[in-house]
Amino acid sequence: MTRLLVRGARILGGDPADLLVEDGVIREVGAMGAEGTGVEVIDADGLVALPGLVDLHVHLREPGREDAETIATGSAAAAVGGYTAVFAMANTSPVTDTAEAAERVLDLGRAAGLVDVVPVGAVTKGLEGAELAELGLMARSRAQVRVFSDDGRCVHDARLMRRALEYVKAFGGVISQHAQDPRLADATACCHEGELSGRLGLPGWPSVAEETIVARDVMLARHTGSRIHVAHVSTAGTVEVVRWAKAQGIDVTAEVTPHHLALTTDLLAGYDPVYKVNPPLRPQEDVEALRAALADGTIDVVATDHAPHARQDKEHTFVDAAFGMLGLETALAVVSDLMVRPGLLDWADVARVMSTAPARIGGLTGHGRALEPGSPANITLVDPDREVTVDAASSRSRSRNNPWHGRTFRGAVHTTIHRGTVTHSTDTTVMESAS
Numbered sequence: 001m002t003r004l005l006v007r008g009a010r011i012l013g014g015d016p017a018d019l020l021v022e023d024g025v026i027r028e029v030g031a032m033g034a035e036g037t038g039v040e041v042i043d044a045d046g047l048v049a050l051p052g053l054v055d056l057h058v059h060l061r062e063p064g065r066e067d068a069e070t071i072a073t074g075s076a077a078a079a080v081g082g083y084t085a086v087f088a089m090a091n092t093s094p095v096t097d098t099a100e101a102a103e104r105v106l107d108l109g110r111a112a113g114l115v116d117v118v119p120v121g122a123v124t125k126g127l128e129g130a131e132l133a134e135l136g137l138m139a140r141s142r143a144q145v146r147v148f149s150d151d152g153r154c155v156h157d158a159r160l161m162r163r164a165l166e167y168v169k170a171f172g173g174v175i176s177q178h179a180q181d182p183r184l185a186d187a188t189a190c191c192h193e194g195e196l197s198g199r200l201g202l203p204g205w206p207s208v209a210e211e212t213i214v215a216r217d218v219m220l221a222r223h224t225g226s227r228i229h230v231a232h233v234s235t236a237g238t239v240e241v242v243r244w245a246k247a248q249g250i251d252v253t254a255e256v257t258p259h260h261l262a263l264t265t266d267l268l269a270g271y272d273p274v275y276k277v278n279p280p281l282r283p284q285e286d287v288e289a290l291r292a293a294l295a296d297g298t299i300d301v302v303a304t305d306h307a308p309h310a311r312q313d314k315e316h317t318f319v320d321a322a323f324g325m326l327g328l329e330t331a332l333a334v335v336s337d338l339m340v341r342p343g344l345l346d347w348a349d350v351a352r353v354m355s356t357a358p359a360r361i362g363g364l365t366g367h368g369r370a371l372e373p374g375s376p377a378n379i380t381l382v383d384p385d386r387e388v389t390v391d392a393a394s395s396r397s398r399s400r401n402n403p404w405h406g407r408t409f410r411g412a413v414h415t416t417i418h419r420g421t422v423t424h425s426t427d428t429t430v431m432e433s434a435s
């Protein structure tokens, strides 16, 4: 029997307690005596214990672009970031649009063994936006797909979106929408449309291209009685729509990325493609609205949209570079520094937005649970006072498109425990007591 004792962690930032883990399950929580023999002990004095983090939105690139990331390297980055489960988007090659493809992602995740890798199924075949994929077969497969998304592309055909919502309702699924009206923001659009895009001569991506799709989708969710999730919200107007829809009782949830909470469009002035991302970085007013919406619960989740890209795809002129940036290893530090330190969120809120809510939205029962006896031992220990300076070169990701290189954050993941096994630790004092 493998036993692990976490000594004196502040549960959700509250009172300290000991957590005893046996065979992948939390057995006891409280004040425990001497550990006895054969117990691995983690001294968690001063650390905060959260339920293992869950990321609703990552790109792991396997199959097809293993030069940018694999399920194994992405899982390693996830463990470093405090994650115990990640939802792997379907925009791989081939696309995850069949039961077999979804099961393959699941199996590769299990083989890597560091986090639960949960496949997201495509909404439409080949992400082409023309014909629904095999949603029911993916749902009934071993992978039990519950989240469907054409992420990278918008499901822009209202009739298809309506059908998809009706379909997934039958098995409690959800559609995660990449909201980008392709007529208002086409594939070349790469900079928030405003004064700066004009000055830089970059094709503009107006906020309204996101907001109109979200407005349409919440009405389709109301009409169908189904569930919609808005991926990577980037504008204040989208926040208003989501707030209104929730007030109507519409079943909508929303996520924000660490980069949209922290970075603004003026970073594009140097034309550095590391800041090229979809949706684009927005002005400060939007960033502030996003922070406020996360704090007041209008936005449910922080998801990274971890989007690794190989050098040859990213190191181009701005207009030719790929969209996307890394996020898994740094998300908790960004949220700690930007949201917890100024008092916009407390650690119980972080547990909600980075674990409980994403697990619930994605239908994962083994994650996001209270740290109490009987729960699976998915636990993240955070050192709220540790300062870390991000070094892109030391990333576990296979890619280097890291927008945080050189930045210092206060608050860092200390240890990640996945199903009772330590998958990441910054602590050299983790020890096995003599048996």
Ligand SMILES: NC(=O)N[C@@H](CC(=O)O)C(=O)O
Binding pocket: 059, 091, 151, 152, 153, 178, 276, 277, 278, 279, 305, 307, 308, 323, 324, 325
């Ligand atoms: N976010 C991005 O800029 N890129 C994502 C796709 C996406 O999330 O839309 C990718 O797959 O690289």
Ligand SMILES: [Zn+2]
Binding pocket: 151, 152, 153, 178, 231, 232, 278, 279
């Ligand atoms: Zn997207």
Ligand SMILES: [Zn+2]
Binding pocket: 057, 058, 059, 089, 151, 152, 305, 307
């Ligand atoms: Zn994405």
